[in-house]
Amino acid sequence: MALARRGGVESPLRGAESPAAGFATRGDVRRVGKLKLEKAALAGRYLIQQRLAVGSRNEIFLARDESSGGLVVIKARGAEVFGQPLSAGGLSPVVARFRREGIWLDRLRHPHIVRRLDGGAARDLAGAAFDYHVLERLAGGDLATVSAASGGLPFAEAVRLLRQAVVALTHCHVLGVIHRDVEPGNLLLAADGQTLKLADFDAAASDEDASGGEDVFLDSDAADRPRVYLPPECQPGRLSPLSATIDVYALAKTLYAVLTGSPPADCIGQPIVALPSRLASLPAADALLEVLNQATAMRVTDRYPTVADFWSDVERVIAPPPGRALIGAELDGIASFKPEASANGSDDRPPVASPRPPAESGAPDHPSVADLPSPLMTRLIGIGIALACVALFIGGLTALYRFARELARELRTGRPAIAAPARPLFCVKTLAPTKALAAPTENPTPRDWVGDLSAGTEADVLEMRGNFYRARPQKWAKRRDASITEGWIPRESADGGW
Structure with missing residues (x-):
């Protein structure tokens, strides 16, 4: 397929790794600048x-x-990164991992x-080789931008x-x-702002890799990849079994960042041991901190x-006790509170919750006690x-008894019990004995052998299997037992049927 560029030819690969297919090899080891794809037809x-965006790892286009x-x-990703060692197939690890991302996305639908939606490899308008994935567009932005813009979500x-990310x-x-x-930047929202999807699988690995796979940080990736969301065993230069x-x-840590609008940057590779003042004053703060601390434990x-x-414990923490308002309602006001920075840039003032507007008519977010079934109904x-x-x-x-009875009948008579359908599929006539x-x-x-049919015998076809018909002839030339009413005949021994 032609790529709309000056004198260039695209190579839309589907997994091959040959130089003729457009992938970079040892003789094509270079890292070019930005890909030149404007107005090209990929x-x-x-x-x-x-x-849309340019990072040290990938470039994003609309x-x-x-x-x-x-x-x-x-x-898209340039085919080679300068200074990266090449594999036996002539690929740098980051490029190999980019292609593996396509495999994960196809498998994890x-x-x-x-x-x-699609993917392959090509060359841009300047002749630089690159790999690409075609992904669905999610116009709602990422969760990091959305939560930071509002100072934290309710x-x-x-x-x-x-909860959708958990699923x-x-x-x-x-x-x-x-x-x-x-991390929040890899959780994308649809245009309605209600549907969330997990993205960016270029660091994904199989849990069967006992060595822990490749380092999450590979060369220039480190500049883009936020370390705060990585556990101690995945920090730069460390490998451990995957789980x-x-x-x-x-x-x-993503939950922490979404609630506060910023990641817990003071605990890179460490557990969460404290909540910001806006969250620490809440009644369920201690229980929430305990759950987050266990989830981010060092070991x-x-x-x-x-x-x-x-997530089960997170849901348990936010469940309202009897006779008490929902913790979600309390935190909505906290998330909407946007304090002014003090002179030293810190904010130690207690939160001021803004009044929550009255709920609209319709089903509540959580069922009340009145909505639960009565003890009698439960019983x-x-x-x-x-x-x-x-x-x-x-x-x-009953089904087991019938099966055993038919099996015993088959063993006793030496032939399987054949149940005819209510009506035949069509009729045929034998062409020869x-x-x-x-x-x-x-x-x-x-x-x-169960019997013989003469040439010209008409028979109802009850079933087709391979090169055989299960037929019920109108007349037998000879049969092993008078109780036999049907048998299997070769398809070539009968006409086309009617």
């Missing part, structure tokens, strides 16, 4: 409109898909993980959004993938083993479930 389909007419995001809103991470962990780069606790640690074995376990539901379980058990026993068999087999034995 893969003859994606028209680049503008550059493009229009000429096939669908919609907007997409192009995540989920409603709360950013979708990869507690109920933060929990609602991050996505649990899906990844079930499939054996550790994200290793969970879900890496993402538990990062998710806990892997002291943390929650899964993100689901961690009736339990009885109904028990009766359903008994009915399923009896039905299972044909032997009917008890089962569809290419190498029958005398034991498989």
Whole structure:
């Protein structure tokens, strides 16, 4: 496919790593500056409109898909980074990891993980090789920008959004993938601001890699990757066995950052031991701090083993005790409070919660005691479930008895019991004398024979399997037993049917 550029040809690869396919090799080791893709047509389909961002690792472009007419995001990476050692295939580790990100995204398809629509490799207008992913566009921004702009999200809103990240991470962990780069900047929002998706899998690794995989920091990546969300075992230069606790640690600090509007920069590689004054005055602050402290413990074995376990305790902390207002309501005012900085740049004043507007009509965020079923209704539901379980058990026993009876009949008669459908599929006529068999087999034995059909015998076809019909002839030339009413005949022994 032609790339819309001066005299260049694109190479839309799908996993190959040959020089002819457009990937950089040992003879093409150089790190060019910004990719020149303005107004280029990538893969003859994606028209680049503008550059959205440039980092030391990747460049992000906005493009229009000429096939669908919609907007997409192009995540591109120059094929080589100067000074990086090359693998046996002529690739630097960061490029190999970028391509592996595409594999993870294709494998981990989920409603709360950013979708990869396409990908490959090409050369830009200046002839520089690069790899790219075509991703869905999420117009709501990232959670880091949104939370920082408002000085921290309301507690109920933060929990609602991050609950979607928990679902996505649990899906990844079930499939054996550790994200290793969970932070607010990698949690993207849809245009409605309600749907959250997990992005940026270029640091992801399989939990089967006992060595811990590659260092999360590779060369120029270190400048972009926030260290505050990395546990001690993932800090620069350290490798350790991978586990879900890496993402538990990062998710806990992400929750802290989303609530406060800024990351806990004073505890890089350390557990969270204190909350800012705006959160510390809340009634449930001690319980929340205890959960965050355990999730960010220095020792892997002291943390929650899964993100689901961690989030279960977070939800328990925010659950309102009987007769008390929701903690989410208390924290909404805290999050909307924006203090003025003091002369020394610090802010030690107590929070002033702004009044919360009256709730709109509709279902409440959490069920009240009145919404819960009565003890009698709960008991009736339990009885109904028990009766359903008994009915399923009896039905299972009945099916097992019928199966055993048919199996015993097959062993006794030497042929499988064949149940005919209510009506035949079609009718055929034998073209030559044909032997009917008890089962569809290419190498029958005398034991498989159930009868003979004369040429021109009409038969109803009840089932097709491979090169055989299960047929019910209207007349038998000979059969092993008078109770036999059907058998398997080769398809080539009959006409096309009607």
